[in-house]
Amino acid sequence: MTTIPSDHVKPSPTSDIAFILKKAFISAAVALVLFSLMIGVRTEAGPTGQLIYWTRFDDLAAIVAAVFGGSILVEALRRWVRPIGPGTLIPAPVQSAVAQSSRFLAPALLVFALLVPVLFYNQRYILDLGILVLTYVMLGWGLNVVVGLAGLLDLGYVAFYAVGAYSYALLATSFDLSFWVCLPLAGLLAACWGVMLGFPVLRLRGDYLAIVTLAFGEIIRLVILNWQSLTGGPNGISSIPRPTLFGIPLTNDDDGLAALLGIEYSPTHRIVFLFYIILSMALLTNWVTIRLRRLPIGRAWEALREDEIACRALGINTTTTKLTAFATGAMFGGFAGAFFATRQGFISPESFTFQESALVLAIVVLGGMGSQLGVAIAALCMIGGFELFRGLDQYRMLVLGMAMVLLMIWRPRGIIGHRAPTVYLKKAEAISSDLVKEGHG
Amino acid sequence: MSDHLILSVDHLTMRFGGIVAVNDLSFAAARGQITALIGPNGAGKTTVFNCITGFYKPTSGAIRLKQQGASDIALEQLNDFRIAKLAKVARTFQNIRLFPGMTVLENLMVAQHNALMRASGLTFLGLIGAPSWRAAEKRAIDLAVVWLKRINLFDRADDAAGNLPYGDQRRLEIARAMCTEPALLCLDEPAAGLNARESAALSELLLSIRADQGTSILLIEHDMSVVMEISDHVVVMDYGVKIAEGSPQHVRDDPKVIAAYLGADEKEAISVMESGE
Numbered sequence: 001m002t003t004i005p006s007d008h009v010k011p012s013p014t015s016d017i018a019f020i021l022k023k024a025f026i027s028a029a030v031a032l033v034l035f036s037l038m039i040g041v042r043t044e045a046g047p048t049g050q051l052i053y054w055t056r057f058d059d060l061a062a063i064v065a066a067v068f069g070g071s072i073l074v075e076a077l078r079r080w081v082r083p084i085g086p087g088t089l090i091p092a093p094v095q096s097a098v099a100q101s102s103r104f105l106a107p108a109l110l111v112f113a114l115l116v117p118v119l120f121y122n123q124r125y126i127l128d129l130g131i132l133v134l135t136y137v138m139l140g141w142g143l144n145v146v147v148g149l150a151g152l153l154d155l156g157y158v159a160f161y162a163v164g165a166y167s168y169a170l171l172a173t174s175f176d177l178s179f180w181v182c183l184p185l186a187g188l189l190a191a192c193w194g195v196m197l198g199f200p201v202l203r204l205r206g207d208y209l210a211i212v213t214l215a216f217g218e219i220i221r222l223v224i225l226n227w228q229s230l231t232g233g234p235n236g237i238s239s240i241p242r243p244t245l246f247g248i249p250l251t252n253d254d255d256g257l258a259a260l261l262g263i264e265y266s267p268t269h270r271i272v273f274l275f276y277i278i279l280s281m282a283l284l285t286n287w288v289t290i291r292l293r294r295l296p297i298g299r300a301w302e303a304l305r306e307d308e309i310a311c312r313a314l315g316i317n318t319t320t321t322k323l324t325a326f327a328t329g330a331m332f333g334g335f336a337g338a339f340f341a342t343r344q345g346f347i348s349p350e351s352f353t354f355q356e357s358a359l360v361l362a363i364v365v366l367g368g369m370g371s372q373l374g375v376a377i378a379a380l381c382m383i384g385g386f387e388l389f390r391g392l393d394q395y396r397m398l399v400l401g402m403a404m405v406l407l408m409i410w411r412p413r414g415i416i417g418h419r420a421p422t423v424y425l426k427k428a429e430a431i432s433s434d435l436v437k438e439g440h441g
Numbered sequence: 442m443s444d445h446l447i448l449s450v451d452h453l454t455m456r457f458g459g460i461v462a463v464n465d466l467s468f469a470a471a472r473g474q475i476t477a478l479i480g481p482n483g484a485g486k487t488t489v490f491n492c493i494t495g496f497y498k499p500t501s502g503a504i505r506l507k508q509q510g511a512s513d514i515a516l517e518q519l520n521d522f523r524i525a526k527l528a529k530v531a532r533t534f535q536n537i538r539l540f541p542g543m544t545v546l547e548n549l550m551v552a553q554h555n556a557l558m559r560a561s562g563l564t565f566l567g568l569i570g571a572p573s574w575r576a577a578e579k580r581a582i583d584l585a586v587v588w589l590k591r592i593n594l595f596d597r598a599d600d601a602a603g604n605l606p607y608g609d610q611r612r613l614e615i616a617r618a619m620c621t622e623p624a625l626l627c628l629d630e631p632a633a634g635l636n637a638r639e640s641a642a643l644s645e646l647l648l649s650i651r652a653d654q655g656t657s658i659l660l661i662e663h664d665m666s667v668v669m670e671i672s673d674h675v676v677v678m679d680y681g682v683k684i685a686e687g688s689p690q691h692v693r694d695d696p697k698v699i700a701a702y703l704g705a706d707e708k709e710a711i712s713v714m715e716s717g718e
Contacts, residue, residue, distance in 0.1 A: 288568070295567040296550075296557035299543075303551040306540035313494065313532050314621055315525030316554050324564075421544045423582065425598045435603035436542030 016079055024071040031067040035060055106373050109380075113279055117272040127271045131278055131343065133383045135336055138282040140363040140375040142332030145289055147361065148370035149298065150325035151305030151439015153210040156197070156217025157360050160190040160330040162224060162352035164337025169237040169347055170230070179243035183338050190334020191327040193220075198326035202319055217357050225349040236348025242270065243277060243342050274343050281339060285332045286372055292328070294422045301325050302370075302422075305439035366407060368414025369438065377415050446507050447472040447625055447657040448493070453502035455488050455681075462488040464681040465502075470625070470674070472507070475651055475658040477668045477689075480678035481701055486661045487535060489678070490629055493659070494532045495521035506530065506625065526555050531623035533614045535630045535661075541603025545594055545613060548602050549585035552620035557581055588616040592646065608639040612646065619650065625657045626650070632664040640664055644671050669693065677701065 040060040046052040113134070120126040139161065146154045167186040171177045177185075201212045224231045231237065242250065248257045250270040258265035292298040300321045303311050311318055341347050359382065367378030385403070389396040411417060417433035448470040455463040463485045470476040478486050491497040493504055493516060504516040506528045514528045524530050540548050550557070560577030561567030567574045589595040592612040597605065602613060611631055618626055631647070632640045644667050650656050662668045668675065668689065675692040677685040679701040685692050692698055 291568055292564070295561050295564050296554050297561075297564045299547060299551050300554055302543060302547075303540050303554075306542055307538050309496075310534070310538040310540065311551075312496075312521040313525055313534070313538070314552050314554060314617070315522050316551070317522050317526070419542055421547055421599065423546055423550055424544065425546060425582075425586070427599055429599055431542055431544065431601040435601045 020072055020075045020079070023075055024068050027071040028064050028068040031064050032060075035063050039063055106376075109373075109376065110283075117275050121268065121272070124268065124271065127268070127275055129384065129387055131271070131275050133380055134275070134278040134282050135340060135343075136360065136363060136383050137376050137379040138278065138285050138336045138339075139333060139360045140367065140379045141282065141285045141289060141372060142329050142336065143360050143364050144329075144367075144370065144372070144375050145292070145301070145332070146325050146329035147364050147439075148368075148375075149289075149293065149305065150301040150322065151369075151437065152322060152325060153206065153213070153439070154326075154329070155210050155214040155354075155357055155361065156220075157213075157329070157333055158352045158354070158356040159197070159217040159220035160194060160333030161337040161340065161356065162220050162349075163190045163193050163330075164334030165341040165347050165352070166224060166231060166237070166337075167334065168338035168341045169240045172241045172342075173237060173239070178247070179241065179338070179342050183335060186338035187331040187334040190337065191331040194326040194328075194330025194333075195323050197330075198323040202322055214354070214357075217352075217354060221349050221352050224352070231349075234348060234350075236346055236350075237341075238346045240341050240345050240347065242345065243273070245273065274339075278339055278343075281335055285335070289372060297321070297324060299422060306437045362404070366404065366414055368411075368416035368418075368433075370419055370436070371414065371416035374414050374416030445472055446470065448659065449503075449505045449507065450489070450493070451503045451505070453489065453492060453504065454500045455485075455492055455497060456500045462681055463492070463499075466678070466681070466683055468676045468683060468686060470657060470659050472509075472657050473651065473655050474673040475647065475660060475671050477672035477675045478659065478661050478678065479663070479665075479668055479675060479692075480684075483680075484678040484701075485681040486678055487629060488681075490532065490627055490659075490661060492517070493524075494530055494627055495519055495524040508624075525621060525623075529622070529624040530627060531618035531621045531625070532627040533611075533618055533629055533631060535633065537607075537610045537614055539602040539610055539614055539617070541601065543602060544599050545589065545602050545605070546582070546585055546598045548613060548617050549588060549620045550581055552617045553581045553584065555621075584620060588620055591649070592616045608635050608642075611635060611639075612643070615646065615650075619654070619656070623656060625659060628658065628660045628662075630661050630663060632662055632667045635664075637666075640667055643667065647671055 040057055041053055041055055043051055043053040113130075116130045117127060120130075139157070142160075143154065143157045146152050146157070164186040167189045168179070168182045171182045171185060172179070197213065197216050201209050204212055225233055227233070244250070245257055248260060249255070250257050250273055252265040253259065256265065258269060289298075293302070300311065300316050301324075303314075303316065304318060304321055304325075308318055311321070340351070344351075363378045363382050364375055366382065367374030367376070381403075382400075386396065386400060389399050392399055407415070413433035413436075417436075418430040419433070419436045420430055421428050446469050450469070451467050453463055453466045454461065466485075466489065468476075468478075478489065480486055488497065492499045495516065499517050502517065506514040506516055508514065516524055516528060516530070519528065525532075540551060543551070557577060558564075561574045562571065586595065586598075589598050592609075592615070594605070594609055594613060594616075597609070602610065605613060611634075615626075615628065615631060618628075628647075632643055635643060647658060647660070648671055651658060660668075660672070672689050675685075675687065675689050676683060677692055677695070677698045684697045684701055685695045687695075
């Protein structure tokens with residue numbers, strides 16, 4: 001859309017104007033239909049429970065007029081100036097500067113992440129937000145293995161997050177195991193569930209795969225909700241132990257870390273500690289994924305996304321390849337879940353709704369499927385950006401939705417859509433997203 | 442059966458519902474030779490290929506891959522990927538099936554998946570970067586480079602496979618199949634869509650594969666110039682049955698074959714031949 005040169009034969013201005021007006025009228029009509037109920041009529045429950053409503057036709061008229069005028073403006077610009085897009089909106093020097101600096105973006109982000117607790121030591125809110133963002137970065141990187149590399153659309157990723165969280169919570173509260181013992185166990189259990197999900201869906205593709213994974217996510221949540229004796233049902237599990245530093249708790253006790261070091265206790269210590277735990281867990285996920293991509297298993301995942309039949313003709317066991325992708329993704333989800341449980345100290349089924357799966361999937365898709373850096377940026381924008389717009393209160397969702405729509409129009413394959421090769425002879429050249437398949441389940 | 446055969450197909454039948462795509466077909470392919478399977482469109486050639494390479498399970502019949510110094514492998518009992526993995530039967534596709542979003546080199550690396558998987562200790566040795574894995578990866582790249590040079594794509598090793606011209610994609614698919622180090626290479630219309638010069642290059646490549654690697658080749662082809670030039674043995678199919686078999690010259694002069702290709706009956710074909718001479 002942005003690159004097509006407008007060197008075709010130009011029609012006469014009058015037919016242009018007629019076309020633009022026609023398009024504007026259609027847009028305005030669509031807007032009228034859409035917004036007449038959403039904006040034109042406002043309903044509320046009255047004091048006695050009855051429905052009261054009033055009309056806001058002036059607002060409706062303003063919106064429709066704005067759509068009409070906007071449509072004319074956009075279309076006129078497109079016809080007589082040049083197509084609108086990031087290529088035209090952003091000046092060329094800025095674009096080349098961005099392209100130049102993108103090489104340093106990943107290291108810069110890493111250094112920034114490492115320094116966040118130092119820079120914002122006294123701002124609890126920023127630290128908490130950082131931990132939240134990093135949790136989603138880790139979840140995004142985990143799901144990226146399944147969706148981005150292997151091309152298997154998984155709508156129930158939150159199930160593994162839940163399995164990890166509940167594994168840790170139950171193991172820690174029932175058997176008094178420490179976080180560092182439970183963490184690998186939680187990952188392992190989640191990986192087992194990944195394989196269990198993988199088996200029935202091996203033969204499914206595309207939409208059917210997505211529906212079954214969606215169902216799987218809901219099943220896990222409903223089991224947790226209803227298995228009162230084990231999981232506490234809707235009451236959840238509380239007083240989950242906090243992580244320790246090699247057995248030293250970060251508390252205000254005499255045997256706490258602060259007392260041992262002889263410094264004054266501050267609750268921020270624990271937050272910073274948690275921040276660095278999730279940062280190192282996320283970086284481990286990233287490192288493992290990058291390594292796996294360069295190993296035969298990772299190449300087989302990507303080959304599976306590109307063409308499953310060709311994989312089978314080359315003697316690749318597509319069954320185990322798919323299962324390892326599910327298991328690896330689930331394992332990272334389980335790690336993140338265990339961390340979530342230890343950070344919150346309390347978990348309940350409410351934290352593991354479909355909304356979470358959708359959010360993580362949105363992060364992967366917006367970031368660019370398969371791109372580690374893209375997923376990190378997308379998580380930062382989605383979670384951090386959502387917090388940034390807090391001042392907009394009710395329009396927050398609207399702004400976020402619009403940002404996503406615009407991004408998908410301009411960058412349909414995500415923020416970083418191209419693919420980096422895993423092995424090269426002379427020079428690693430990025431592969432255009434047009435060639436890379438999205439996978440079909 | 443004797444040792445000089447690589448593949449024997451006995452009484453192979455494949456039905457799809459009421460349609461009999463392949464009916465009681467028997468033929469054999471000799472070791473180290475190029476066997477061509479030809480016939481008009483819809484004769485059932487690709488179905489035979491899909492049975493041999495495990496993409497279809499035959500309704501009845503036996504497909505045996507003969508190994509030197511080992512027992513035969515019953516291909517009709519193996520799953521798709523196991524045929525490529527255990528029986529070392531590699532194939533290409535009528536419509537090219539490369540991994541378009543991966544580079545040319547990556548395509549050839551994926552083909553060595555099973556060998557590399559073993560070398561990487563089922564990923565665990567590779568994850569810690571063990572020296573044995575590094576050496577194996579280097580050998581795999583070397584093998585890929587050998588094939589890249591043979592198909593004249595060395596300079597494009599780091600380009601996306603989907604960006605290659607059509608003829609190069611065809612050759613790359615053959616190289617990818619050869620990187621699995623197969624005993625039997627099955628090519629489904631490798632010359633389709635190639636121009637005369639590219640077809641000649643393809644013939645040369647296939648002959649060199651037979652000569653240097655000693656790989657047996659089974660080939661479906663419509664391009665008669667390729668078939669006549671390189672085949673040692675030709676099997677002709679029509680409507681799911683074998684109608685002729687023999688050397689290229691023998692088959693070319695068979696009235697039944699000409700009748701099948703012209704869509705006429707045998708008598709008409711003979712008269713056409715005679716009037717032609």
